[in-house]
Amino acid sequence: MAAESDAKTSSGGYSSANDGSTVEECQDMIRRSQRTPMVKFLREHLEKSGCEIGDNFIKAIHCDEQVSGGYVRGEGIMVCSNHMNFQDEVNQVVIHELIHAYDDCRAANLDWANCAHHACSEIRAGHLSGDCHYKRELLRGFVKIRGHEQDCVRRRVMKSVIANPYCSEAAAKDAMEAVWDVCYNDTKPFDRAP
Numbered sequence: 550m551a552a553e554s555d556a557k558t559s560s561g562g563y564s565s566a567n568d569g570s571t572v573e574e575c576q577d578m579i580r581r582s583q584r585t586p587m588v589k590f591l592r593e594h595l596e597k598s599g600c601e602i603g604d605n606f607i608k609a610i611h612c613d614e615q616v617s618g619g620y621v622r623g624e625g626i627m628v629c630s631n632h633m634n635f636q637d638e639v640n641q642v643v644i645h646e647l648i649h650a651y652d653d654c655r656a657a658n659l660d661w662a663n664c665a666h667h668a669c670s671e672i673r674a675g676h677l678s679g680d681c682h683y684k685r686e687l688l689r690g691f692v693k694i695r696g697h698e699q700d701c702v703r704r705r706v707m708k709s710v711i712a713n714p715y716c717s718e719a720a721a722k723d724a725m726e727a728v729w730d731v732c733y734n735d736t737k738p739f740d741r742a743p
């Protein structure tokens with residue numbers, strides 16, 4: 550079972566005190582994130598799909614790697630406390646990883662070692678979570694607006710899939726291109742991209 554990890558969400562640069570939070574602070578932010586409409590919606594749909602998640606499903610941990618969080622089948626969602634400074638960042642990671650959990654739940658044959666499967670879930674998580682909303686992109690210093698959303702999703706999909714030990718850069722790129730249209734347009738459990 551391959552662990553899936555995502556590129557760091559924050560670009561930093563907000564202030565000099567951007568050194569993350571403690572595990573306890575992050576756990577608090579995870580608790581607060583559970584009240585947001587997107588998180589509630591995704592949890593409801595996980596439940597409807599037969600994958601009810603308990604309160605220990607999402608954990609704050611200290612991460613050595615430059616990732617914001619991850620989802621591992623059978624273990625749950627991790628949020629990297631030392632890379633989280635704001636509630637909004639935690640919400641974003643939780644939403645992104647819940648989309649992976651939803652994909653894992655609804656597709657019995659999802660194989661995280663398969664670069665196309667992984668790329669598909671990253672495309673969906675990147676698109677549907679709002680990771681690439683233009684305001685977030687401006688904060689990261691990417692100022693090109695036209696086509697920015699898809700460029701941003703592609704960039705982040707590549708980062709995540711390359712980190713999969715089963716996927717070389719070339720394999721990640723091929724996989725992403727092969728499944729792009731189908732997976733970008735698959736907005737379940739939303740009617741359309743939120």
Ligand SMILES: [Zn+2]
Nearest residue numbers: 555671674709
């Ligand atoms: Zn991801």
